[in-house]
Amino acid sequence: MKTVFEKTKGLTDKTFHYCPGCTHGIVHRLVAESLVELNVLDKAIGVAPVGCSVFAYEYFNCDMQQASHGRAPAVATGIKRVLPDSIVFTYQGDGDLASIGSAEIMHAAARGENITVIYVNNAIFGMTGGQMAPTTLIGQVTTTSPNGRDPLTDGYPINMSEMLAQLIGSTYIERVSITNVKNVKHAKKAIKKAFENQINNKGFSMIEILSTCPTNWGMTPLDSLKWLDEKMQSVFPLGVFKEVK
Amino acid sequence: MKKVIFKHDECKGCGLCAAVCPKKIIFFDKSINPNGFHPATVDEQDKCISCGFCATMCPDLIITVRKEV
């Protein structure tokens, strides 16, 4: 018998604390497998956010630092500049990256920092109990938009990938999803490419991964995947928004 | 030897694996694991084609897949 799939050595043996069916776990796997396959796990340094993935440092089998809410790109900038041979990534939710951390991510991209940003967009603040995020869809019910997000009072969703792609400093920006086997395989390719860019000193790469939050969306894990495909993707289309060759 | 192996104690019963199995052989056991979930499992090991789809979708990485060579 030949093993065709087993848990990657890029992750520790610790059981994820994520809710049943939460796709943070799939994203963790893709990042860890990419680091192992590119042979950079021993020089990788990850920066964990504030959000449900705050304990990412318990799961990735490499050096990790945990940053204040939204500040991961600033912390990653410092680490990469002091240790330029290391491979530095941030792992951030949409509350962390698109809300309180919107300044840090914009300026890290504008400076063209040679880091890899893993942006997990689940259209809600998961950790704190399902409040509206900048990425929440129009009409989406959250604990702070009980009648659905109303643009008159709450504004419109922010498309971070499209925005950051406009900056001269960014190198590679792609939005992917993990709703089926094909999408997961494609997301892996994108994440791996984002790390390859850093290894080749190409500059700032960000992969936005559309992800589910079954608990706060109030749906089963399978219905969440469907909602992501049908609703979230129409606001956040998949694709490459920037690729400097 | 088994082709698909689940760490039953760590399963969260989310169902993502069962939904993508082309052979529809993954089911939820009657037993309850230490976390309070009915764990996903496969009895009909001979029907498994070792495609790895279940493991690709499992957010908790508790599935190992092997292939006859």
Ligand SMILES: Cc1ncc(C[n+]2csc(CCOP(=O)(O)OP(=O)(O)O)c2C)c(N)n1
């Ligand atoms: C300075 C500061 N402000 C607010 C909070 C509360 N807080 C914790 S996590 C979070 C948002 C998490 O949402 P997201 O980044 O989308 O991650 P998710 O939990 O959905 O994965 C907020 C607002 C905090 N911890 N620190």
Ligand code: SF4
């Ligand atoms: S609250 Fe949402 S994002 Fe957080 S672990 Fe649970 S499902 Fe995942």
Ligand code: SF4
């Ligand atoms: S490896 Fe493929 S056939 Fe076997 S249980 Fe998993 S999904 Fe089903």
Ligand code: SF4
């Ligand atoms: S995907 Fe993983 S955690 Fe979810 S039911 Fe299947 S084996 Fe259990």
